[in-house]
Amino acid sequence: MSESPNEPTTTYEQAREELADVVRRLEAGGLTLEESLTLWERGEQLAELCQHWLDRARERLAAATPAEGDQRG
Template identity: 60%
Template sequence: MAARTEEAALGYEQARDELIEVVRRLEAGGTTLEESLALWERGEELAKVCRHWLEGARARLDAALAESEPDGDESGR
């Protein structure tokens, strides 16, 4: 459960930067199968964190746009 708490505490930029490093290490090769699998799993976790942040940002943008639209009045278009 500690891993879940850590993931929730990661900001988008931190998760993205770590994900970039994970991908770089995987692409560079030279790791054992076990290390590669651990890196892949970490990358999946980080991608979920990034996706969570981006989905939250999208929801906030959608809400802000909905608030700024007139109440069903399309006569101004």
Template identity: 45%
Template sequence: MAEASTADVKKLSFERALEELETIVKRLEDGKVALEESVTIYERGEALKRRCEDLLRQAEARVDKITTDAQGAPTGTEPLDVQ
């Protein structure tokens, strides 16, 4: 199940992954989750955190590639490929 869960995370947008991660954190902080489920959702949370970090690195790389022309307008940007 963990592999399928991780593969599914790789398709999420940054916003969706962050939203789900925040939900997991709240559930874990609440302390009303059984031990086995806590471990399972913690593992998913780790996968979501990695997804968010990857997407942030990609966005940062994209911003780093932006150049400007003589008028200060951005040129040479490359689309962010989140697939």
């Protein structure tokens, strides 16, 4: 499966793992306000990336699954 030029290079699994790490670091505390804001912004980017991959998977499943009216039998 080749990726289109618009596809991100980070996989869903990589983004999810990094997002989990961002959450752990934010929950642990001890960061400056600037560090917390930077991590929060990165977390937002990663959440959007994960959502992108989930939306693409949903589209692929919908394309591979016959519509209810198309079932024959």
